[in-house]
Amino acid sequence: MIPYGRQSLDQADIDAVVAVLQSDWLTQGPAIERFESALAARCQASHAVAVCNATAALHIACLAAGLGPGDRLWTTPNTFLASANCGLYCGAQVDFVDIDPLTWNLDASALARKLALAEQEGTLPRVVVAVAFSGQSCEMQALSQLAREYGFVLIEDASHAVGASYAGSPVGSGRFADMTVFSFHPVKIITTAEGGMVLTNRADLAEHLRRLRSHGMTRDPAQMSEPSHGPWYYQQIELGFNYRMTDIQAALGLSQLDKLEGFIARRRYLAERYRQLLADLPVTRPGLQAQAESAWHLYVIRLQLERIGLTHRRVFEALRAAGIGVNLHYIPVHLQPYYRELGFAEGDFPEAERYYSEAISLPMYPGLSDEQQDHVVDQLRRILNSGSEHA
Missing domain, CATH: 3.90.1150.10 (Aspartate Aminotransferase, domain 1)
Structure with missing residues (x-):
């Protein structure tokens, strides 16, 4: 059987994973930061936050955007479930915008019409998730302009689009989207077995994303409600999750990025x-x-x-x-x-x-x-x- 998609691994990938298995770090170690820095540089983004999968990336991206009960998230119906479910995880309402008959992506013109009506009805979305279906971005310039006009946070679900470009910039650069999500599932462009990442140019969002991926904890005294008890001390300052990537996954991703x-x-x-x-x-x-x-x-x-x-x-x-x-x-x-x-x-x-x-x-x-x-x-x-x- 010829599959519709599969991973492409070589000896360098295997060696990278073995090196981590023989090191002092298996979970939260230096390979993660190296992978984040390398992909951010490749995409010309300021910050990258690695997580255990792209669904987790979408979830914390929505939370960092302030999405919650009483809010609305809009996305395309032509996508995997996670692009919509991430809104429900936050307690928000989810709605959809029909697709462009040419590209099969979210239709920017349909979005503009729906936004104009929602403004009259007081039902504007807080977040729009624009999915780069099959690896091709939506009309991100038009969507970015609509985001500025109507005040929503634009998240590009670029799970299919690592290595793609739009309007002369790498997808993930943050030129048009507030945050970009990548997937590293085995059938995607590069793989970490399972894994995801959120890229952004906003330091405040990156800080919040890092906290959300690790139980809502901080070791930063400036964020704590009382003085630190010592170098061992941390505080949970919000409800977060265990969405962390491992060093094993990051090492594989870094090796894959070379290819x-x-x-x-x-x-x-x-x-x-x-x-x-x-x-x-x-x-x-x-x-x-x-x-x-x-x-x-x-x-x-x-x-x-x-x-x-x-x-x-x-x-x-x-x-x-x-x-x-x-x-x-x-x-x-x-x-x-x-x-x-x-x-x-x-x-x-x-x-x-x-x-x-x-x-x-x-x-x-x-x-x-x-x-x-x-x-x-x-x-x-x-x-x-x-x-x-x-x-």
Whole structure:
């Protein structure tokens, strides 16, 4: 089975992990700070805060933004659950903005219309989570302008987009978003096995994020409510969490970061090959913004079902049966049973629902060979042709 995504590890990665296992530090040690500093420098950001996974990163980013009961978080329905759940963790209400039919990202024009209406109704969001779907940023310049106009905190969920750029700046630079979240899950661009990070240019947010990831504790006498008892002393000054990354994970991430440029170059090469190989098939290829350079975490196509003569499910299952480990990113969050219980229903976000009825994620990872990619497209062509023959 050719998977839709997988990690790319080499001996240098293994050696980096072994070195930590042979050191004095396994959990909160020097590798974490080195990883944070290296990724911040790569992204041209002032601060980076490593945590155990990207869901935790989204959670503490929302808390640092001041999100709480009575507030609202808006995001896209075309995302993994965590982009919305992070608002619920904070006790806030969650709502969605439909997707752009070209890029399948949150639609900036739809957001502008929804904000204008919410201002009249007194229901503006405190936080908007803009997801860089498949590795391509949303229209961040437009979203940043809307954030200034309407006063919300803009968080870019760039879990798919380590190594991407937008408007000439690395994703994570803080040029447009208040905070940027990365994921280091094995199928992402670089991996720490599990892990995440929040990048920001604001020192106050970075300090708060570091405290939240470690039980809400501080050793800074300036933040304490009474004089320190001695060098061992700490205080819990707010409710935080054990969201810390380990040195083992950070060492792997730092080693992976050395290969980031090569990973991105290979993914972009494969994306261009897909674009050419799929040109004559009845599928819609990903739409690109002129300002965005995608990291290509995913390569998603949409089936032109009216031309195929097969159902979406039939094509998906036939590809799986042919040994192609396709996947589907994503089931619209508002259609999940939990969110239906909150009042959402079919028809609420029609573009995201249309997308879901047609989308298939094809294999995309640096270790995918040209021959394997040719095989993926050949199998897809065979299946689609079988439908047209019986149409």
